[in-house]
Amino acid sequence: MLGLRLGLAEGEERVEPPSTASDAIKHVEAVLGRVLDTRMREARATDPVFARDVAGRVAAFVRHGGKRLRTAFTWCGWRAAGGSGDAAAVLDLGAALELLQACALVQDDVMDGSPLRRGAPALHVDLARMHRAAGMSGSPESFATSAAVLAGDLALVWADDLLTETALGSPYGSRLHDEWRAMREEMVAGQYRDIHAQATGSSGVDEVLATAVLKSALYTVARPLTLGASLAGADEHTMEALRSAGRCAGLAFQLRDDLLGAFGDPAATGKPAGDDLSSHKLTYLLTVALGLARADGDEEAAAVLAAGGAARQEHTVECVRAALERTGARAVVESRIAELAVDGLRHFARTDAAPAVRREFAATVQRASGLAGCHIGEVA
Secondary structure (H helix, E strand, C coil): CCCEECCEECCCCCCCCCCCHHHHHHHHHHHHHHHHHHHHHHHHHHCHHHHHHHHHHHHHHHHCCCCCHHHHHHHHHHHHCCCCCCCHHHHHHHHHHHHHHHHHHHHHHHHHCCCEECCEECHHHHHHHHHHHCCCCCCHHHHHHHHHHHHHHHHHHHHHHHHHHHHHCCCCHHHHHHHHHHHHHHHHHHHHHHHHHHHHCCCCHHHHHHHHHHHHHHHHHHHHHHHHHHHCCCCHHHHHHHHHHHHHHHHHHHHHHHHHHHHCCHHHHCCCCCHHHHCCCCCHHHHHHHHHHHHCCCHHHHHHHHCCCHHHHCCCHHHHHHHHHHHCHHHHHHHHHHHHHHHHHHHHCCCCCCHHHHHHHHHHHHHHHCCCCCCHHHHC
16 A cells, blocks of 8 residues: 555544535645655656656646646535545545546647646646757657656556545445546547547537537536545435536536637636637537527628638637627627526535535536626525
8 A cells, every 4th residue: 555545644533524615625735745745755766767757747737736626526526415524535536536637638738739737838848848958869849748648647547546545445436436437438538529520620519519528527527526426325316416417517617618718818727818719629619609600691700710720820819709709609608608507506406415515516616617706506
C-alpha cells in the first residue's frame, strides 16, 4: 500500500463531513496535496528525470487549481443519497476526479493546439520551451506532444489508483467502479466525436449535442453526482434523478463554455477566446447561428459561419462574433442555458435531498452555468 487509505495518512482520525460544497472543495485541496506529495516521492524514487520533467509538471498543474466543479457535484450526489459520517471516501473520490480532469485537459490542449490553460502556458507549450532552452535535438513540438501525452497518461494512472483505493475501502466499491469505468469510456468517446466532427465537417444539431453530452455533460456533472451517490448506496430512483439532473446541468455548463470560447475574457477564463471560432470547431452556438442565418436568408452571415479551412482565415474572429450576435444565436443559447439549469434543479428535487443540499446544488449549477444572480434555485 502507499501509506494512504482513502486519502488519509495512517493513524489520522475520522474525517467529519463538509457542511457545504465549498467546504468539500477546501478539504479536497488538502487531500490532493497529500496524494501529490506521495506520488512525487514515488516518482523521484523511480527516476529523477521523469520526476522533474513529467511528474512534477502534472503535480504543479493539478495544484494550480481550476473550479473543482466535479468535487462539488460529487459532494452533492453523496449528500442527496443520504451520505453522512466519515467523509474520507467522498473526498478521495473528488481528488480522483480532479486528477482525471488534469489528464483530460492536458490531452485536450494537445489535440486542439491550445497555447494557454488556467492562465499559464499549456503543458505541451511549456515542454516545448524546455526542449529549446536545454538545446535538445529534434523537433521541440514533436517532443512536447509526446511528453504531454505521457503526462496525461500519468494523471490518469494516479486517478485510477486513488479510485481503486477508495473502491476497495467501500462496501459499495463495485458500484463505484462501474460508474468510473463508464465515465472514462464516455470521455474517450466524446473526445473522438469532437475530432471526428471537425474532420468530417459535420454541422448537425444532433451531432453537436451527442458530443456535448458524452464529452462534457456526463463527465462534468452527471457521473460525479452518481459516483458520489454510489458511495452512499443510493437506490435506483435517486440514481435516475441524479442522471437526469446531471445531463441537464452538464449541458448548461457546456453551452456556457461555448459562449466563453467565443466571447470570454482570457484574463477571466485563463484560456484564449476565439480559438473555436478561428478553427471552425463544432459547437451548439455555431450550429444554431448557422441555422438562424439560413432561415433568415442572411447570406453574408451564413457564409462567414459556414466557412472552413483556408476560407475561414479570410474572416477575422470579430467577423464571426458579429455574425453570432446578428443572427440572435448568442441570445438563443443564453436562454437555453437557463432552461437547462432549471430542468436540472427540478430533477435534483426528485431525490430526498435536504433543502440545504438542494440549495448547494443550485448554487453549484449557477456557478457552472454562469447564471449567478439569476435565482434559479427558487424552483428547488
